[in-house]
Amino acid sequence: MSNQFYSDARLYDRLFPGGEQAVEFYRAEADRQGGTVLELGSGTGHKLIPIASDGHPCVGLELSTDMLAEARRKADDRGVDVEWLQGDMREFDLGRTFDLVFIAANSLLHLHEADEVVGCFQSVRRHLAPGARLVLDVFNPSVRVLARADGVRRRRDALSFVDPDRGPVRVDVAETYDATAQVTRGTWFFSTESEADFFVAPLEIRSIFPQELPLLLSLGGLRVVERFGDWSRAPFAAEAALQLVICEPD
Incomplete structure (x- = not known):
């Protein structure tokens, strides 16, 4: 984990201020699934706060206390209710299930060992309600x-x-x-x-390569049901910059 990089949350937000297409994609997925939403590696709430503002009950799990503090401040400023939890996506137990779990903006790639990634997916699997989905995006390595x-x-x-x-x-x-x-x-x-x-x-x-990602998901008890190469839902292809996958329990 690169904790020092995330120690100045406002600096991070100025470095990465955009991503509106990603925000709208995840908002649409939350609307499609309905119900409760969990984001792993929720950062400063760039995606989760807009989802919560749409009326979805939301939980954000984040390792960095600095990022969590900024997320709380931003949510309070907007008058949006989000449950922010400090925790590690490698293994977690929140004692409840969710209708949508998502891992955005390459957050999964802070897990360097294969068993850490699989452990994360196994934890996700245990937190999926019937009919729930996991959605995640990581870059496509060049x-x-x-x-x-x-x-x-x-x-x-x-x-x-x-x-x-x-x-x-x-x-x-x-x-x-x-x-x-x-x-x-x-x-x-x-x-x-x-x-x-x-x-x-x-x-x-x-880096997680395209043939590797479905295998890691399968080891975690999940399977890919849709895979896209950009936020417009274009089919994934070798030259795509993005791996955007929607998963269900296997």
Whole structure:
């Protein structure tokens, strides 16, 4: 788990402010399923708060206390009722079931070992009500991109943002890829013109390949019933940037 990377929740939200297509996708899934919703790795509530505002009873499970505090603040500001719980998606027992469980925005990829991923899916399986579904999204690994992870620090212009206190912030990333572990190990550097590297944090993200994901789900007692390559529900294809899967108990 990359806890340090998530220690400044407001900085995280400024780094990743978008994702509205993903929000609308998960809102639609919640409407389609009806009933109660559980998000694992709920972060600052970017997706769960809009779902709760639609009238669905929602629970967010998040490991980072900093992210949870920001989620609570945002939900309170909007007058939205969400139950926020501190916990680990690798194994959990909430003593109840849900009509929809979802794991968004590559959150599953913080689990580096296969048995951790399977343990997560087994926990999900135990929390699914009759007719319930698990929905998740992870990136589709590109061998070409992984091969370019050579440890050199490079500017990520697309990730630059403006902080209301610091002004323009630039982001540099240095990454290497551990092919044996299927983990990209990176260091992220945040700087302004007057303050170089004011925030530096490691981030390690696993890759899960398209043939591997259904097997891991099956070991957790789940099966894929739909798989898409983007938020418009286009069929999954080799060149897709996204693996978006909808699952049911096996």
